[in-house]
Amino acid sequence: MIRLHDYVLSGSCYKVRLFMSLIGLDYAPVPIDYFPGREQRGAAFLAINPLGQLPVLDDDGFVLRDAQAILVYLAGKYDHTRTWYPEDPAAQGAIAMWLSFAGGEIMNASAARLHDMLNYDFDIDRVRRAAHDALRILDDHLTDQEIRGADWIVGGAHPSIADIACFPYVALAGDGGITIEDYGAIQRWIERVKQLPGFIDMPGIHPAS
Amino acid sequence: MTRSTDPVVLDDWHAIGRIEDMPRSTRLLGQEITALRGADGRVRVFAETQERPVQIRYGHVWTTLGEPALDLIEMPEFDEPGRRLVTCGIVTVRTSPLRIVENFLDLAHFPYVHTEILGTDARSEVETYRVEHRRDEDEIWALDCRFFQPQASQSAAGGQMSEYMYRVPAPFITILYKTCPVVDGAWDLIGLFIQPLDEVTCDVHSFVLVFDETSTNIDLLHFQQLIFLQDRPILENQVPALVPLDPGREYAIRADASSMAYRRWLREKGLRFGTLPEGVAL
Numbered sequence: 001m002i003r004l005h006d007y008v009l010s011g012s013c014y015k016v017r018l019f020m021s022l023i024g025l026d027y028a029p030v031p032i033d034y035f036p037g038r039e040q041r042g043a044a045f046l047a048i049n050p051l052g053q054l055p056v057l058d059d060d061g062f063v064l065r066d067a068q069a070i071l072v073y074l075a076g077k078y079d080h081t082r083t084w085y086p087e088d089p090a091a092q093g094a095i096a097m098w099l100s101f102a103g104g105e106i107m108n109a110s111a112a113r114l115h116d117m118l119n120y121d122f123d124i125d126r127v128r129r130a131a132h133d134a135l136r137i138l139d140d141h142l143t144d145q146e147i148r149g150a151d152w153i154v155g156g157a158h159p160s161i162a163d164i165a166c167f168p169y170v171a172l173a174g175d176g177g178i179t180i181e182d183y184g185a186i187q188r189w190i191e192r193v194k195q196l197p198g199f200i201d202m203p204g205i206h207p208a209s
Numbered sequence: 210m211t212r213s214t215d216p217v218v219l220d221d222w223h224a225i226g227r228i229e230d231m232p233r234s235t236r237l238l239g240q241e242i243t244a245l246r247g248a249d250g251r252v253r254v255f256a257e258t259q260e261r262p263v264q265i266r267y268g269h270v271w272t273t274l275g276e277p278a279l280d281l282i283e284m285p286e287f288d289e290p291g292r293r294l295v296t297c298g299i300v301t302v303r304t305s306p307l308r309i310v311e312n313f314l315d316l317a318h319f320p321y322v323h324t325e326i327l328g329t330d331a332r333s334e335v336e337t338y339r340v341e342h343r344r345d346e347d348e349i350w351a352l353d354c355r356f357f358q359p360q361a362s363q364s365a366a367g368g369q370m371s372e373y374m375y376r377v378p379a380p381f382i383t384i385l386y387k388t389c390p391v392v393d394g395a396w397d398l399i400g401l402f403i404q405p406l407d408e409v410t411c412d413v414h415s416f417v418l419v420f421d422e423t424s425t426n427i428d429l430l431h432f433q434q435l436i437f438l439q440d441r442p443i444l445e446n447q448v449p450a451l452v453p454l455d456p457g458r459e460y461a462i463r464a465d466a467s468s469m470a471y472r473r474w475l476r477e478k479g480l481r482f483g484t485l486p487e488g489v490a491l
Contacts (some may be wrong), residue, residue: 006435007431008431008436008438009434009438012486031427031428031431032427033426033427033430035298035434036227036230036296036298036299037427037430038231038296040239078325103220116301117300117301117438117441118299118300118301119299119301119412120297174442174445175441177303203434203435203437203438203439203441204438204439204441204442207324
């Protein structure tokens, strides 16, 4: 049985929920009172993840933290089509690069969201600026991909876990007062992700119209 | 942003967080305030150097910047044994408090914003309901509201015809009474206490007060957060954030019976805070 330590408003947890839905994988959510209860900072949860962060996956006792790591694991173990995390080393390297970007630079958009929505203490001007820097890099890359005839962040014909890792906080940027109006390639990519069979939404992200 | 000069909102009680959210530096009606919590647990609120009155009720800390003629609203359900109270924490929304109340009162948005949870495209019609301005208590009520809901609550198994009442007992407090699936004749309560930081920014404090023996507190909390955070981007995209109250312009906005009664009531009170001044173009 796969269990996911989960929070309904977490974009990082949504990366994992979305991916499991896209590949048709069943799991049992373990809801954590992230806000306002800060359960992830309590002793019981710190014993599961000493970083005090969500999500955490528990696959029959194999425990993994970090949304990006979880995507790599789930794709490797459960995606029998081998399209979400192809075995080609060049694709894997490129995916790892964008996974790192998803857990790094893009998280400035998450910080802006936590600040604007749940009163977290961040330097809002700095994180918004850094989020825009990241969005510009992603938009330029997706524009280059479109010119090559490719719809996705890595490769062309099929999305990879890099798309799933980058998608949530880009699509949720508006929650943090970050407009994506100027990023045309990102807007088109968001619509493509929403059209994927098995797509699910979360608060702040609307299904395709 | 400076302190509002509108006596209607100054002379009212406002929630500023749960007890466990204290101490807290925040704003109320444009005024910087600080809530301190002493070693004895007592909460004191200061607006600059001036100490303000404090009440602790309904799981929240309440204060006022003026001199309220009325006491805090009554919710006797909070004293009923067997109910469970879940408080949901502070969520900031960039719009006027009026828009948050009106969205809460609006049944028509369920199928489009809370799709396949509180409403469904296939059954999107809003049946006629009654709206009352109860003069004795000076409250707005919407009664006999009925709506088909695929998943009316955390514990609901399958769709149901939900029956609702809405109550607006103060300009920035609104409560939903929903038929309780567990106790015959009882209502479950879901409410918003809206703390206006300024005219177009609010901290929203919400609660769930229910008879429910199956859901965990976290289940109830997350269901409530799911619903409210689906509303948040919709609210923030409503333009203008300030609400026009003058009757001549009502035709220009989408207003159902309860929000029309709400606006008329606010107009009678002479409320200006969070409203679009007359003569300003929409």
